[in-house]
Structures are given as structure tokens and as C-alpha cells.
Amino acid sequence: MTEFLTAALGFILAILAVGLVRILRGPGDADRMMAAQLIGTSGIAALLLLGTVSGVPAAVDVALTLALLAAFTSIAFVKKGTARFETDAPGSTEAE
Amino acid sequence: MTFASMAFGSMTFALALEIVLAAVVLTGAVWAIAARETLPAVAGFVAYGLLLSLVWVHLGAPDVALTEAAIGSGLTGALLVGAAARLRLSEVPMAVEHPGVILRMPAAVLSVTVAAALAASVLLLPDPAPTLAPSAAENAAATSLGNPVTNVLMAFRAMDTLLEKIVLLLALIGVWSLAPDRFWGGRPGPRHYADPQGVLAFVARVLPPVGIIVGIYILWTSADHPGGAFQGGTILAAMWLLVMMAGLTDAPPVGERRLRLLLLAGPVVFLVIGLSGLAFGDAFLAYPMAYAKPLILAIEFAMILTIAVTLGLLVAGPPEREPGS
Amino acid sequence: MSFVLDIVTIIAVSAGAFFFLAGTVGLLRFPDTLTRLHALTKADNLGLGLMVLGLLPHAGSLRDGIKLICVWLIVLLAGATVSQLIGYVARREGSRP
């Protein structure tokens, strides 16, 4: 069973790497944000698998923290990353 | 070693996984350095931090994994994103400044040398490794806490933790002191606005209650399981910042008395308990054996509030609006 | 009993991995931003949900099981929100191919 879960973990890590490439290439902000979202979710999945594989039950607590902080950071990304559309951030009023 | 009990075949399987994990971590790191624009670089850094917390879990350090996930990746990421968004204007002329080969070559040589020296020292680490784990285990009974890391942070090396709290406050004073005189005492950062019926306002109403429960749980469980006031406090800070980002609340004026009291609560409780150790016990920060656990929990509960407020204000930045506006 | 649970784990984790794969392929290959967003939500909601389902039999205690489900619910809520915000960004950018 451990072997199967380890293989699944390797697979998820590979997916995460693909997401990394996607952020690098873009092209648009929206695509980058989507890739970041995918990285967050697959990172959490990898963490849960890793906790089971290496026998660290506290990995679930780490996953809880990560889920909350990933939500916070993605929202910050989407909000601040697009601040040029908004009016609430001085210094970021560049034209589209 | 988790995998030591397995057959040789699985051993290489586990090793392959570790190499894959290390490779993905380094992909994030390369990209945080090499990306042309700042925002993708920050995204790379956040992904790197996320993966690093997997590494920490694998290294048998879930306490550090929690800290890395919460502060190292999440909150630092939010801080960098905010700064990157504000500096976007200045990015265009910066591209011209890119250093030439003359600077890059020696820099590369230096970096490779440092990395090689570190790698060599990893390979040459003494065997058997020196460790203080047995003495940490022997003295664990003194506090009746089950989590060795909390023991080290709150009892054996409590002085470090107290000073670290003071470093956080000093950093906040440093950030605030950068405000122009006319804004002193005002509210930090710009006021955020969002559609009160929108999705951002919705999530800022639903997620924080969950986050507050998780944050307090992470603190509560730290007596016997991985967790702690920093990790819990960071979650609380993130939830507070989320509510601010959605425009549901505004950052408090930095001159407010209640805010100042909250900022001082943690270090003061810590100091008072530490000094009473001097009076009733053997030394500064020595807890009487029978009350060690309740005292440590009292300090941690006072600290989680202070940490949450301090971290939140550090991300919010210096005051940018005139007091009373 | 443990054999049945192992089967559940293998099926659910494999299915979860499949949805992650599908989401990623969609993110790479679909023609425009909004369809890519559609692909992404599959990985988010179903992929992680199935993974959590598959790992539930391995949870050490009831508390760990509840926490696992909480992780999924938080990701679900955050994913739904962020997807909407990304959709807004995509509309502002115009649907670039």
C-alpha cells in the first residue's frame, strides 16, 4: 500500500511541476493565477499523501494551515496582482 | 528513519521520491530567481515555500512545516505580492539596469563555490550525529508537555522566544517609524473596497470563523502535538488581513490605545511570569514544576493575540492616512 | 475488511490522480482562459475530494478524519472564490487565446 501511495505522490509532484512551468510561461495574469491555484491544491494533496506514507499524522494539521494560507495568498494574488484595475492601490494605476 | 524497516527495493523507491521532491523544490527556487517579472517570481517563491513544508514533514519536523507553510510561504508571499503590485510601475526602466556578463560570471562562480562548500559539509557531517534529543527527552517531565519543540521554545530556551517577541515588536516600530510625520498615528495602508455582496466579501465572512478555530486548535494542540502560538497566530493574522482586503473592516489607527495594549500583552505576560520565576523559583523564566504547564499555556494564549496583531500590522505596513481621516 | 478498505483507497486515489491529470492537461491544452478555468476546477474539487476519500481509511482517529474533510471543504470554498475572481480577471484581460 505504501508503494502505491508513494507512486501517487510522485505523480502529483509531477503535476505540480507542470503547474510551475505554466506560471512561468503565462501568457496572461489569469493563467498564472490558475496555475498557482493548481499548485496550491496539488501541494495539499501531496502533503496528505506524504503524511500517510511517512507516518506523520500531524501532516493533516499542516494541510489545514496550508489550505487556509493558500486561500489567503491566492486571494491576495488575485486582488493585488490586478490592482491596476482597481482604485484602491496608489502607485498601481498603470494603463492596461 | 521511516523507511528503514522496508526492503531494499522500497528503499530505492523512497529515495527516488525524495529526489523528485528535491527537484521540484529547486524548480520553484530557480524560477523565483530567474523569472523576468516580479509577480511570477513571487508566485514561484510561494510554491517553493509550500514544497519546502513537504520537505519539513519528510524530515520529521511537522512543527517547522507548520511555521514554513504559515509564515515562510503564506504571509511572506502576501507581503511580497503587495509590494510587487505597488512597484509594478517602476519595473519597466529596471530592465535596462540588468547587469552584464562581467558581473554575472564572478557572481555565478562565487555562488557555485558557496553551494559546493555547503554540499561538501552536508556530505562530511559527523557520524554518529551529535544530538541533544536525549537530554530534551530526559527533562521533558519538568513541564509535562508532550511536544519536545514546545518544551524547547517555551521552557529550555524560553529566553530566545521572549527576545524573538521583542524583535517582532522592534520590527513593527521600525516599519511605523517610516511613516511621514503627518500620518503618524493614522491607519496603515490604503482602505480596501470590494462589492459587499460580492464573492470576496462572502469568503471573508465564511473563512475567518473556520480560520480562528483552526488557529486556536493549532495553539491548543501544541502542548502535546506539533503546533504553537506562532503558527496559530499567523493563521489569525491571515484571516484578519483577509477581512481587511474584502473591505469589511479597516486597519486600526496605529495610535489607538487598545491596539498598543494588545501589542504589549504577550511580552508583558511573558516577562511577568519570567520575573516571578526569579522571585518564587530558581531563576528568570524558571517555572515552578507543579504549574509549568498552565503557566506555559497562559503565556501562549497571551502571545497568540499579540503575534496575530503584530504580524497583521507588519503586512499592513506603515500608516498612510492622516489620523481622523 | 482492511482488504476492502485498501481497494477503496486504490480506486479513490487513482481516480483523484486522474482528475488532477485531466485538470492539468486542460490547463495546458484548452484554447481559451475560461475553458482552462473550467478544467482547473475539476482538479480542485474532484481531484482533492477523491484523494481525501481514499486517505480516510488510513486516518489514525476520528479527529484526523474530520480534519481531512475540513481540508477539502476549505479548499472547495477557497477554490470557488478564487475561480470567480480569476474569471473576472480573465474578462478584463479579454479572452486571449
Place this chain on the structure above:
Amino acid sequence: MSAATVFGLCAAVAVGLGLYGVITNPQPLRKVLAFNLIGSGVFTFFGVVARRGAAAGFGGDPIPQALVITGIVVAFSATALAIALLLRLFQATGSATLRADASTSAGSHPSKL
């Protein structure tokens, strides 16, 4: 080769990458980011030392682990301070460059920093 060794080498590379970024990247914000990378590499190195010291039923030596937790928090406060300085520089001079000759280019009011 054990898990500790693999991640130790990973930490060494992260420090090298961060150092390169600090030296070569002209943007101060990217320097701050690269400096954080160096920091996390050093922390991982500590984690490897802690892992190798696993004894007495603990997954690792708790003392370096506690040191790293303190380190991460201090690194965060230093980063927050650096970014506040940087944003103030941007506010005061209209640009966020470290070049001495560029500091007056678009200045609104060279403030008392």
C-alpha cells in the same frame, strides 16, 4: 544516500541560487526575495542536522527545530522591515532603484529618510 543527504544538497543549491539572485538582480524587491531563499536554504540545512540527530524516540533533534522556528519568524520581521523601507524609498523618489545617480530622476520631494 539518505533522505537527509538529498535535502541537504537541495539546501546547498538553494543557498547558491539565492546568493546569485542577491548579487545579480538589480531590483531591490527581488534581492529581498533572493535573500529569503538563502535563509530558507540555511534553515533546511539545520533541518538536515536535526534529522540526523533523531534519537530518544523523536523524529529529529528538537533544539535545531526550535531554532529554525525562531529563525523563520525573525526572517519574516526583517523582510517586512526591508519592504517597508523599499516602499518608502519608492514613495520618496518615485523609483525603487539602488543606483545612486537615479535617485533624483522622478523625485516628487526628496524626503528626510
